[in-house]
Each structure stands twice: as C-alpha cells, then as structure tokens.
Amino acid sequence: MKVLGISGSPRRDQTTSKLVKEVLSTIDGETEFISLAGKRIGPCIGCLSCVEDNICKVDDDMKELRQKIAEADAYVIGAANYFSMLNGLSHCFLERFYQFRHIEGKTVAGKLGVAVGAGGSSGDPAVNNIKTFFQYNQIECVGEVAAQGVACCFVCGYGETCKVGAIHRFFGPGTKITDEIIPDLSKQPDKIAEAHAIGRKLSDRLKAFAAAT
Ligand SMILES: Cc1cc2nc3c(=O)[nH]c(=O)nc-3n(C[C@H](O)[C@H](O)[C@H](O)COP(=O)(O)O)c2cc1C
Secondary structure (H helix, E strand, C coil): CEEEEEECCCCCCCHHHHHHHHHHHCCCCEEEEEECCCCCCCCCCCCCCCCCCCCCCCCCCHHHHHHHHHHCCEEEEEEEEECCEECHHHHHHHHHHHHHCCCCCCCCCCCEEEEEEEECCCCHHHHHHHHHHHHHCCCEEEEEEEEECCCHHHCCCCCCCCCCCHHHHHHCCCCCCCCCCCCCHHHCHHHHHHHHHHHHHHHHHHHHHHHHC
C-alpha cells in the first residue's frame, strides 16, 4: 500500500508542504512526498487524446507524475488558498486527472484521499475544492485539514505600510511585523494533531483494505 502526498503550492517547504508531510508522518506504510513547486504543469486542453488509452499527450512535467499517481493506493493532496480558490498550479495538476477517467476509469476511482489546505486567513476554500474533485473522481475522502499559512504580506517588505495587504486587514494600521504575529504551523499544534490523526485513520483504512484483498 502506497500513499502519494502532493503539495500543489508553488512555494517550497511552506505551510501546504509541511501539513501534507505531517499527515504522511503517521502513515504506517510506504509514502512519497512530491512538491509541485518549480514544475511545469499546464491545464488540461480538452484535446481528448487521452480517450483511447488513458494517457495524457501534453508534454510537460505531469508525464513523470502519471505513473506515481496510477500506482498509489491513496492521495494526500494539498493546495493553497489563492483568492478563495485552490491555487492555479494545483488546479492544473488536478485537471490533468482527466486522463484517468476514460475506458473503465479505474485508475483513481475507488482509491482513498485526504484534502489539505493552507491560507493566509483560511485554507478551507482549497480543501473544499479538493473534496469536490475527489467526489467527482470517485476518490473517497477520509479526512481533511486546513491551517493558516504565511500570507506574502508578512515577507514582501511592504507589509507594514501597504493599505490593501493582510497586515492592515488582520491587525490594523501601524502594526509592526514581529516573529510573534507571523503565522507558522508550529504555532498550530491542534492542526498538527489533526493531521496526525488523519494520517493514522488513512493508514488503518489501507491496512483493512489490504487484509480484505
Ligand atoms: C495570489 C495569492 C492570492 C491569495 N489569496 C488568498 C485568499 O484569498 N485567502 C487567503 O486566506 N489567503 C490567500 N493567499 C495567501 C496564501 O493562501 C498563503 O500565503 C498560504 O500560506 C500559501 O500556502 P503556502 O504557504 O503553502 O505557499 C493568497 C496568496 C497569493 C500568492
């Protein structure tokens, strides 16, 4: 039984990646973590070239991920909240699962999934998008977890003076950016505990599945 963890954030080692890794950390079995940061993955172009053989013909980095997706028994998919939707790179990645839908459509249908989200204020929109994706593709969602990530305004250099950024919005004008107010997953032990519990649940479900087959 193998679990594939994917972080769809274009930023490496940030909250989405950390939270996906926390879920993977309590899984008793083989896991692999992949960050989509730096990968070139475009949208589905609706060409239908995958209809005959369930293989997408678009030539980009999704090619190297196809086999891993096909071989995994479960997915822990994480995305960031960009404008109350999952971020574009994650969206492109999920769109490309269209290649698995045809013929008997058994490549991902019937497998298990966990939805993970990060957001400057909330990761829930990304989680909800992933859950809808799971439902559409007949992947059973066994758990979800969302945490607060670091909005770019904390680190862009203009956060203390920018009138439209997160610092003004969350804390009010004149706020100084200190370590204390910068969000970090380590300051959200409840979310880490939630992620661990979901990992254990997924692990148990996979063991039960393996025992029955
Ligand atoms: C283009 C863009 C749009 C964003 N929109 C939102 C938003 O609508 N709501 C929110 O809570 N955070 C928003 N954020 C903040 C990110 O969700 C936050 O930085 C999150 O931690 C990103 O995940 P990561 O840390 O794994 O990269 C936005 C960030 C970017 C770059």
